[in-house]
Amino acid sequence: MAKKKTVKSPKGTEDFSKYVRWFWILFLSGIASVVLLFLFASWGALGEMPDHTKLENPETNLATEIISSDDKTLGKFYFNDNRTPVGFEDLPQNIVDALISTEDVRYFGHSGIDARGTLRAIFKLGSGGGASTISQQLAKNLFTKQVSRNIIERLSQKVREWIIAIRLERQYTKEEIIAQYLNIVDFNNNADGIRSAARIYFAKEPKDLDIKESAMIVGMLKNPSLYNPRSHKNPIGTRNRRNVVLAQMAKYGKLSEEVKDSLQETELDLNYSPESHREGIATYFREYLRGFMKDWAKDEANRKPDGSKYDLYTDGLKIYTTIDSRMQKYAEEAVGQHMPRLQAEFDNQNTPERNKTAPFLDLSKSEVDKLLNDAMKRGERWRILRNQGKSEKEIRASFHEPTEMRVFKWVNGEASEVDTIMKPIDSMRYYKSFLRPGMMSMDPLTGHVKAWVGGMNYKHFQYDMVKQGKRQVGSTFKPFVYATAIDQLQLSPCDYFPRTQITIAANKFGNPEPWTTKNSDGNYSGEQTLKDALASSTNTVTARLMNEIGPQPVVEMAKKLGVEQDILPVPAIALGTPDISVYEMVAAYSTFANKGVYNKPVMVTRIEDKNGTILYQFAPESKDVLSEEVAYVTVNLMEGVTQAGSGRRLRHDSEWLKKSAMYKEVMTGYPYKLTNPIAGKTGTTQNQSDGWFMGMVPNLVTGVWVGAEDRAAHFRSITYGQGATMALPIWGLYMKACYADKTLNVSTADFEKPVDLSINIDCEAVDEGDLVGDDNSDDEVDFDF
Structure with a gap:
């Protein structure tokens, strides 16, 4: 058998097979x-x-959104993440174009990983730009979070991002991924997600963003801190980065060169509108709502399917409220227009030369010191220092050390903050010198609260004067007395009563001492109709009614009308000695406007979870308090206040007013010119510490209170200290704005008369010259602004 020959490689060559x-x-x-x-x-x-479940329901904290009755966002509740997601359909096309042109130009052509971009990044070692697709960036934001500096760990993260990105592409549409990505990004300044960013930087919803606004927001994606438009570290960088985005859009055909060049020349044009708990619209109402929601969440009937509590700050609830954002805005503007004018006069009367114990009157120096000492112990500073282990001596000493602080101040009629150095004890006195407002507006037919202003600046004055604060109501309590008398005695507004003084004997109605009232003008001659008596707030006539019916039925009437706290059934309540909140007073007056039916005020209509499932829906609470006839007659009585009493200044173009000193006031800021039917009542406490005005039209009842924190801080005289001067102007400015907005449909009609009205209301015309001023004086006000 022949041997197999072995073929040898030619000399000088090598066998490459092993290398292959x-x-x-x-x-x-x-x-x-x-x-x-x-x-x-x-x-x-x-x-x-x-896993699949987490991909379908990523764990992200969602802010709870507070929504007005006209479908506007009033504010949000959140801890760290002010995030409210929007769908792709709520995004403008220009932000989608900007995002894809800048971040992932081949977005619609890959399945989560851009192969070309990845190879480019590898070969150029990242110098040619990153290779992360929008899907990968979403994966990183949702699941891998912080980028590691360790190269091995970073490679591991990158691999995980690639896998998650591919899974996301399988799970969601391209449009859904874009929406998720823009919803997850932190744009700084509490702007978590595209919706918050649009609202905070431009005061718009995302769908309303224009091209350059969208370009700025997309430009921030590269480094939100570096390109933060509010940052002082890089004031030009944000605009330059925006212009890069505009250039990218032009490069890929989303913009013409002409439009790009034009937009690059523009400024950022921010409309910065921070969304914090202490800023924005309806801050006092939102704080009330926080308490409402905490109580709601505590109720075991309101639990998640797994039995756990809803978290107000992370579960993305939607709270639908009765507040109308337009009316709320008008209410806050009315407060902001009137209060600095009133405060200027108050400060003028309380200069050190005029008042050595300013802003307090009728107090000795020792009494002022005691008042401030008591306030010191109740304050936050005392609590914090005590918890730090400081002795009482050390704490007291700290109140007398000059400290840097930012304080509230009216500057040129605007609410402002100013930096100053002040002793804490002096800052306490400083804040006690401010007059404060409380205001609530409600639809009497439904009980829906439309506006809620608990003060003039929540950041500096956090005590809510709508529901928390209860102050002496003065003559605004008198309609309760009149309504009770009409109900029991079937009195007519046209019935006459003498103005002479009356003394209610001791022990009658449980009164410990004899009680005799005085009229502010000292006039006790003649007689008046009930309508004239309420219009001029004649105390002796109100006392006669109390003598006829007794205080207990009046107390019961007030309770039926929604007054919550106990009222001592003594005759003096006829003149308004009880302390009652604005919230209770508005609900009570609404009963008169609603034909005798009391509706409990409604602030929340429903609550939904993040998926739109209804968790709570309000059930109206109402009850019959008065007959329709008694309610209407009481309203008719209160119409006299605005026809011939102090409320007539709402109709400033009347001949008597043109001749008065008040004409100057009217023409320099208070031109109400309201001609429609209005029922109302002013109220003033004895030392002018509380001023009230309750006003109503058929479908809107609004109450306003103005006063200082301490009752010892007040105007010297009734000229400025009456409700018609302190509170009524806010009502007038608010209603004028509401009427100017025709979309609100605030009624200008007459109050509806009952078909079977048996009580006579057709009195003779009121002689304006015979009337005295409301509450305590006929003084007319001449503001010197």
Whole structure:
């Protein structure tokens, strides 16, 4: 058998087969390694990977949104994440174009990983730009979070991002991924997600953003801190970055060169509208709502399917309220227009030269010191220092050390903050010198509260004077007396009563001492109709009614009308000695406007979870308090206040007013010119510490209170200290704005007369010259602004 010949390689050559073999071994091993790496990563070997459930429901904190009756966002509740997601359909096309042109131009052509971009990044070692797709960036924001500086860990994170990105692409549409990505990004300044960013930087909803606004927001994605438009560290960088985005849009055909060049020349034009708990619209109402929601969440009937409590700050609830954002705005503007004018006069009367114990009157220096000492112990500073272990001596000493602080101040008629150095004890006195407002507006037919202003600046005055504060109501209590008398005695507004003084004997109605009232003008001659008596707030006539019916039925009437606190049934309540909140007074007066039916005020209509499931829906609470006839007659009586009493200044174009000193006031800021039917009542306490006006038209009842924190701080005289001067102007400004907005449909009609009205209301015309001023004086006000 012949031997097989071995072919030898020519001399000088080498056998390359082993290299080829090793090449394929290494190549296939590399591929296998990559496959195994991705496989292990998908199994969670390189770190936790989200399962199908987490991909479908990513764990993100969502702010609870407060929504007005006209579908505007009033504010939000959140801890760290002010995030309210929007759908792709709520995004403008220009922000989608800006995002894709800048971040992922081949977005609609890949399945989560851009191969070309990845290879470019590898070969250029990242110098040619990153390779992260929008899907990968979403994966990073949702699941891998912080980027590691360790190259091995970073590679591991990158692999996980690739896998998650591919899974996201399978789970969601391209449009849904874009929406999720823009919803998850933190744009700084509490602007978490695109909706918050649009509202905070431009005071718009995302769908209303224009091209340059969208370009700025997309430009921030590269580095939200570096390109923060509110940052002082990089004032030009944000605009330059926006212009890069505009250039990218032009490069990829989303903009013409002409439009790009034009927009690049513009400023950012921010409309910065911070969304914090102490800023924005309806701050006092939102704080009330926080308490409402905490109580709601505590109720075991309001639990998640798994039995846990809803979290107000992270569960993305939607709270639908009765507040109308337009009316709320008008209410806050009315307060902001009147209060600095009133405060200027108050400060003028309380200069050190005029009042050594300013802003307090009728107090000795020792009494003022005691008042401030008591306030010191109740304050936040005392509590904090005591918890730090400071002795009482140290705490007291700290109140007398000059400290840097920012304080509230009216500057040129605007609410402002100013930096100053002040002793804390002096700052306490400073804040006690401010007059404060409380205001609530309600639809009497439904009980829906439309506006709620608990003060003039929540950041500096956090005590809510709508529901928390209860102050002496003065003559605004008199309609309760009149309504009770009409109900029991079937009195007519046209019935006459003498103005002479009357004394209610001791022990009658449980009165410990004899009680005799005085009229502010000292006039006790003649007689008046009930309508004239209420219009001029004649105390002796009100006392006669109390003598006829007794205080207990009046107390019962007040309770039926929604007054919550106890009222001592003594005759003096006829003149308004009880302390009652604005909230209770508005609800009570609404009963008169609603034909005798009391509606409990409604602030929340429903609550939904983040998926739109209804968790709570209000059920109206109402009750019959008065007959329709008695309610109407009481309203008719109160119409006299605005026809011939102090409320007539709401109709400033009348001949008597043009001849009065008040004409100057009217023409320099208070031109109400209201001609429609209005029922109302002013109220003033004995030392002018509380001024009230309750006003109503058929479908809107609004109450206003103005006063200082301490009752010892007040105007010297009734000229400025009466309700018609302190509170009524806010009502007038508010109603004028409401009437100017025809979309609100605030009624200008007459109050509806009952078909079977048996009580006579057709009195003779009122002689204005015979009337005295409301509450305590006929003084007319001449503001010197």
